[in-house]
Amino acid sequence: MNVFSAPDGAPWHVSAFRLDAGGQEQAEAVRRIRELRARILFDHGRRPDFRTTDGGYADDQDLDFGAWHFVGRREPDGPPLGYVRLSTPETGELFQTRAYLGSQVYEELLRECGFGTAETFEHSRLVVEHQARKLGLGVYLNAFAMAAARCLGAKAMIGTSGTADGQDRFHERFGFHAIPGTRRYVERYTEDVVIMLYRSALPAGEHAGLVEQLEDLFPAATVPAREAGLGGEFGRASDVCGQAPDVADRASDVREIRACGERLAAASARADDGAEPCWRPVHFELGRAEDRARLRELLDSGAVREVRDTIEDQLAELVTSREPRLRSSPEAVERAVAEQLGGAGRQEYGTWVWYPWSGRLVHLLPREEFRLVRTDRNRGRIDRAQQRRLLGCRVGVIGLSVGSSAALTFAMEGIGGSFRLADFDTLSVSNLNRLRAGVHHLGLNKCVLAARQMLELDPWLDIEIHPGGLTDETMEEFFSGGTGPLDLLVEECDTPYVKVAAREHARVLGIPVVMDANDRGLLDVERFDLEPQRPLLHGLLGDTTSRDLTDLTPQQAVDVILTMVDRERLSPELTAAVGQIGTTLSSWPQLASGVALGGALTAEAARRILLGLPRPSGRFYTDLEVLTSGDRSTVAPSLSVQEIS
Known part of the structure; x- marks a missing residue:
């Protein structure tokens, strides 16, 4: 299979292909893509409309035929961990945004923004497995779709974006902006949805460099559907997550963390000596080289009085809050945690939070997952x-x-x-x-x-x-x-x-x-x-x-x-x-x-x-x-x- 590896060395391989209507091969590829999307969108029951009565998953959209499809993997022959779709003006009558707004409002909106329907592309259905979200796959897939649209001559890109998990803010970082007056609750997605627009003549926000690199390389990443690796079962995340690191590996990770530090935060720790006491915590994400260096200096400074790392317990709480039935099987919990990590080291997962006023460094789940677990016992009173x-x-x-x-x-x-x-x-x-x-x-x-x-x-x-x-x-x-x-x-x-x-x-x-x-x-x-x-x-x-x-x-x-x-x-x-x-x-x-x-x-x-x-x-x-x-x-x-x- 021809694959494309991200230009900065990130472990993502993306294949791009277009599917036209007709033929058993295309129909089977669409079926598997829809199953992948629906399973991720179902999200352990959060969006029940994507589950069928027989226990399967369904996300049937005519828009799939005639569209470009992008599938991301960690390994060239590994199972798909993420997906995004790009629709061209040829199928513009089927755009989700047109259906959401109605044809008249949709066309008036484009005219007000200075665009016509023949030069506007739609990107949609960006879905990423949980364990791959924090590792950057969503960024690469979204950048890839934008690069492809620009390469194919798009003047504008439009799409619907959810708001519950910050997807709208995610797209803002790529240069999209929300269209005023278009936000409303959509039952199928169980959240508010807003229309977002991107002008292709403008830089792609904070990811402009990545989009520009991918624009030049997009043609080389395209493959026929039969070579896109869609044969066989798509494979769930648990099929590829591998084994959890053993105790020795975790100890090594901890030693590495403790070898890090941030001297500049030592000044923050003494901020109460100044005119304005400190009260803001400092966040570190070890997936970022800059944060690793800053944390290394912090720990070397001696300002850290206590390190609290309960990420193992937090991960177990996360997976059992999503699927409470797992509590009856420690082995099932361990497998779900491994799936959540997706091969990432425990020390790199989530966020380390430094509280300068107490000298405590605390390891937490990523923000949305932390909040999901922290408010889990609200359910039944506050959904x-x-x-x-x-x-x-x-x-x-x-x-x-x-x-x-x-x-x-x-x-x-x-x-x-x-x-x-x-x-x-x-x-x-x-x-x-x-x-x-x-x-x-x-x-x-x-x-x-x-x-x-x-x-x-x-x-x-x-x-x-x-x-x-x-x-x-x-x-x-x-x-x-x-x-x-x-x-x-x-x-x-x-x-x-x-x-x-x-x-x-x-x-x-x-x-x-x-x-x-x-x-x-x-x-x-x-x-x-x-x-x-x-x-x-x-x-x-x-x-x-x-x-x-x-x-x-x-x-x-x-x-x-x-x-x-x-x-x-x-x-x-x-x-x-x-x-x-x-x-x-x-x-x-x-x-x-x-x-x-x-x-x-x-x-x-x-x-x-x-x-x-x-x-x-x-x-x-x-x-x-x-x-x-x-x-x-x-x-x-x-x-x-x-x-x-």
């Missing part, structure tokens, strides 16, 4: 499609004392993938009665503390901090800057001006606000996204604006906050304590149990709001003293001491 939707949301948290419980609960539950945290205060001894922190954190800004803890749960979270708190100068950036406007605000600060000013901004932008008042389990919800004219704080302050709340005396601030939380509904304990604040009490009394409850209440409300489930504006009490009183018991009361005696 995977909902989880992906939540991870696409941006959440702001103001006040990281009570608000830290909400922020950490959100991070644990997977509510939000992007966060903005604002608090000017630092951790003090009196905070330790309700914040999850240790004495070694004293004096640390509360934003930094929360960001570190959240990133220790998920090192891929996108977090911005505002350690100066929320001011007139930073308000706009907090609500609308960075990655875009917030989808939800959690407001937990003690300053009346900020509480009202934040709501004023949220109402203008249509951002819902949730708040826990930390007394009697009070949850406050303001759906400014649904009610743009809704009075702030349900009208409890009348026409008061944020400008009316500047320069308040301490007593005036207390009075305003009591009005906000409705003093008539305060618990007896807090009512009695209010008059003592500033005399016998230093500040508002708060307990860890109430703060923990507030995190749960705000998380439940946020999850429902962000998923479009019912959660109206209003105030709701979860008073544990009332809810757990004796008359609420659902079982017979115990005998009293007198009755027992």
Whole structure:
């Protein structure tokens, strides 16, 4: 079989061939290609529509005839590990994008972009076995299809792209851009799909060099379908994954890792000595030569105090979370793990994450696989499609004392993938009665503390901090800057001006606000996204604006906050304590149990709001003293001491 090996020496062999309609040979080749695609797209049940009732796999598309097909392997005669299709204008009436948009909209879209149907090619069905995805096969196949299109005279390339696993971002790195207004949910793929377009006259993004090399070499890689290695069974990944490395091999890998290091990260480890404490972890992927060198310097620097490598257990969790029935057979788990690795060394698989503030270096699964396992126990309460939707949301948290419980609960539950945290205060001894922190954190800004803890749960979270708190100068950036406007605000600060000013901004932008008042389990919800004219704080302050709340005396601030939380509904304990604040009490009394409850209440409300489930504006009490009183018991009361005696 004529094969093409990637020009930079990567172990991928790609064969390209075109299939025309007619003939048993072509029909059999198409059948096998469709089986390969459907099995990978099925993805252990994630897309059930690609499984047939008899247990087979099906992805029948007339577009296959007349299209170019590209198959990738690790070895010239090995089984296919990936595939992509390129369709030319001759079959343009069958394009997926045309069917997705409708013919009229499709042609209008091309005209608006300056292209005609006769010069637009479509690439589609990029599928790669799990164990080959992290090794770069998808990049080579996509680059190959683009190179072929340019070589064949394409002025533009168009295609549908999924969004759940970041496929749209993958294509952006090749110079494709999403067409506004084309994103919508497609049941067959169980995810949102968007149309993406590439102008062939432009460089192919960060992979321009690879595409240019392949464009020159594409003709030499083409073969007749009968020579494309499609005879016999395609072979599943388990047929080619080989044996797992033995203990000696793994020990050698570990020694190699420990022989690596990164001196420049030693400065990061001492960042707390400077004006701005560090809170961002550093990521290393050992498949990259640059990262290997950086990690080598880090370990040589002596800054690493602890190495945590549980990748074996994580891989076992990954494969059994996809297929729980494997748990009954350790041998089946071992085979599935070997298939997942696809011959890659365990030490090279996934990501090594360096936490400078603790000196820990942790080995984790790749991001999407890590998140799949980390949120696996959410299933049954939050399905995977909902989880992906939540991870696409941006959440702001103001006040990281009570608000830290909400922020950490959100991070644990997977509510939000992007966060903005604002608090000017630092951790003090009196905070330790309700914040999850240790004495070694004293004096640390509360934003930094929360960001570190959240990133220790998920090192891929996108977090911005505002350690100066929320001011007139930073308000706009907090609500609308960075990655875009917030989808939800959690407001937990003690300053009346900020509480009202934040709501004023949220109402203008249509951002819902949730708040826990930390007394009697009070949850406050303001759906400014649904009610743009809704009075702030349900009208409890009348026409008061944020400008009316500047320069308040301490007593005036207390009075305003009591009005906000409705003093008539305060618990007896807090009512009695209010008059003592500033005399016998230093500040508002708060307990860890109430703060923990507030995190749960705000998380439940946020999850429902962000998923479009019912959660109206209003105030709701979860008073544990009332809810757990004796008359609420659902079982017979115990005998009293007198009755027992």
